[in-house]
Amino acid sequence: MKRKIPLALCFIMGISMIVQFFIPHPASLEFSSVIYKWIIVLMAFALVLAIGNLIRHHGNKIHRRKEDWQYSIVTLAGMVAMATIGLAWGIDPDSLYQRIYLNVMAPLGGTMFALLAYYMASAAYRSFRARSLEATLLLLSAFIVMIGFMPFGQYLHPRFPAFAEWIMKVPNMASQRGILLGVAFGSIATALKIILGIERSWLGGKE
Amino acid sequence: MKWYDRITTIDRRIIYLLLTVLVILPFFVKVTIPQKVMPQTQRLFDFIESIPPKDKAVMISFDYSPQTQPECHPMAKAILKHCFAREIPVIGLSFDPEAPGLAVDALVSVEREIDSLAARKEDSLIYGVDYVYLGWKSGRIAAQLDMGEAISGVFPRDYFGNLIDSLPLMQIVKNYKNIAIVVILASADYPIDWIRYPQTRYGVKVGAGLTAVMAPQYYPFVQTGQVSGLMSGMKGAAEYEKLVLEHGYARTLGNAETGMNSQSMIHILIMLFIILGNLGYFFSRRAKKEK
Numbered sequence: 001m002k003r004k005i006p007l008a009l010c011f012i013m014g015i016s017m018i019v020q021f022f023i024p025h026p027a028s029l030e031f032s033s034v035i036y037k038w039i040i041v042l043m044a045f046a047l048v049l050a051i052g053n054l055i056r057h058h059g060n061k062i063h064r065r066k067e068d069w070q071y072s073i074v075t076l077a078g079m080v081a082m083a084t085i086g087l088a089w090g091i092d093p094d095s096l097y098q099r100i101y102l103n104v105m106a107p108l109g110g111t112m113f114a115l116l117a118y119y120m121a122s123a124a125y126r127s128f129r130a131r132s133l134e135a136t137l138l139l140l141s142a143f144i145v146m147i148g149f150m151p152f153g154q155y156l157h158p159r160f161p162a163f164a165e166w167i168m169k170v171p172n173m174a175s176q177r178g179i180l181l182g183v184a185f186g187s188i189a190t191a192l193k194i195i196l197g198i199e200r201s202w203l204g205g206k207e
Numbered sequence: 208m209k210w211y212d213r214i215t216t217i218d219r220r221i222i223y224l225l226l227t228v229l230v231i232l233p234f235f236v237k238v239t240i241p242q243k244v245m246p247q248t249q250r251l252f253d254f255i256e257s258i259p260p261k262d263k264a265v266m267i268s269f270d271y272s273p274q275t276q277p278e279c280h281p282m283a284k285a286i287l288k289h290c291f292a293r294e295i296p297v298i299g300l301s302f303d304p305e306a307p308g309l310a311v312d313a314l315v316s317v318e319r320e321i322d323s324l325a326a327r328k329e330d331s332l333i334y335g336v337d338y339v340y341l342g343w344k345s346g347r348i349a350a351q352l353d354m355g356e357a358i359s360g361v362f363p364r365d366y367f368g369n370l371i372d373s374l375p376l377m378q379i380v381k382n383y384k385n386i387a388i389v390v391i392l393a394s395a396d397y398p399i400d401w402i403r404y405p406q407t408r409y410g411v412k413v414g415a416g417l418t419a420v421m422a423p424q425y426y427p428f429v430q431t432g433q434v435s436g437l438m439s440g441m442k443g444a445a446e447y448e449k450l451v452l453e454h455g456y457a458r459t460l461g462n463a464e465t466g467m468n469s470q471s472m473i474h475i476l477i478m479l480f481i482i483l484g485n486l487g488y489f490f491s492r493r494a495k496k497e498k
Contacts (some may be wrong), residue, residue: 021408033356036349040361043346091307092367093315101308109273109305117473121226122219125480129488139485143478149442150471151240161243173426180427 007197014195054079141167209494215487222480229476233468239460240468247429248446251414251436254388255286256454260294263387264380268397269310270303275394275418281444281463282416283313283392285451291321292456296376297338298386300362302347302397307340307366314340324458335374342366348400355383355409383409388435390414398425402433416443441466 020028058072086097130136147153148164193199255265271279290297299314301307318332325331332338341362344350350361358381359371371377379385389411391398398415405411412435415425419440428434438447444463451457
């Protein structure tokens with residue numbers, strides 16, 4: 001029963017949601033609307049679980065004095081402080097919450113991401129070598145796209161932007177479309193296997 | 208050490224230093240290089256240009272985080288300026304939990320810029336009448352689909368806690384029937400859900416402003432017409448800024464123009480280093496073969 005009821009629920013809900021998607025009848029739309037609201041509520045619960053998990057993970061780390069446990073204090077203090085400030089003084093455009101977000105969180109996030117440019121420049125210099133025909137083609141197309149998309153690319157040669165655009169629109173698009181179709185067919189097959197009860201790993205535990 | 212070995216072993220600190228100098232330089236030395244507008248950016252601009260004033264709204268889904276702010280924030284500001292200048296109502300929302308702070312910043316900074324230039328009171332923007340920000344919601348696919356029936360069912364209150372039904376704009380905009388286009392500004396694969404679900408079911412028009420890394424994935428959708436227009440990375444933002452300026456919807460260019468100069472400098476530097484690395488590799492391989 002522990003496995004049969006979830007499998008039956010999955011089958012009924014899976015088939016119902018597929019069927020309702022193609023029936024624009026008010027009853028069908030009402031049914032889907034209720035289900036969507038349930039999904040939104042369920043997803044919100046996932047957020048509560050995530051917060052609980054974060055507190056437990058970092059609480060344990062601080063309690064056991066694990067390596068770099070001091071950073072866990074910063075994480076928890078930051079979370080509590082932002083939640084308290086937001087709840088107590090609001091989240092208006094001129095609020096303290098918004099000012100902290102724009103002047104602390106945003107520059108920190110930007111800085112972390114900006115570091116990538118340094119690693120990428122260094123890594124490209126050290127490892128981007130024309131070792132084979134494929135690597136040479138990759139290197140050449142990367143150069144053409146970079147030059148073509150630069151504002152002054154058109155001044156180096158008037159055809160650079162058009163050629164870069166062709167690379168994006170023909171070889172890139174062909175491969176992207178192939179990947180998209182592959183992913184779509186894979187998703188359909190997996191969804192059907194789950195709905196029909198062939199794929200049961202989501203239930204967890206043993207048979 | 209031979210010259211070709213030397214050019215393959217340049218100290219990374221030199222690379223980092225050059226990179227830093229070249230990123231900062233365009234902020235002090237202003238150079239304006241004319242942008243060639245890509246067709247997909249032009250399509251998005253033309254689509255918004257074709258929306259009659261005070262008719263259907265433009266829904267903007269702010270789904271980017273501070274990490275990709277330099278690319279997506281100028282897009283948001285440029286498109287907001289375009290909509291507000293043409294008196295097209297804007298409804299903002301987010302499905303990325305990190306985005307609301309940036310969305311509020313984009314909306315408020317553009318509002319203040321327009322208000323500071325307004326000659327009459329009627330020219331200034333009013334929250335709830337000209338634009339609304341709904342805030343963040345979990346379960347994005349379910350929320351996107353449910354908004355097809357009633358936006359107020361998914362967002363009973365806006366980001367600031369106002370009841371949706373109390374806002375004049377939301378008394379007109381009930382669902383996707385009153386939305387001309389949904390423009391997703393994202394640093395992740397968010398637009399695909401809008402294409403798969405609300406567009407399939409409700410025929411919602413979708414436009415996108417994506418980071419340069421994400422944009423190539425959406426070229427097939429631009430070709431099929433499922434995406435009505437696409438801004439690609441900082442270049443797309445700079446192009447949109449240029450179009451907005453040329454049509455007289457803004458008085459100055461935004462940050463993307465300067466950012467684009469920095470980015471171009473870095474691209475040239477990286478290309479030069481790749482060429483150096485390959486020259487060194489080629490000559491050292493030849494020297495080894497000769498031995």
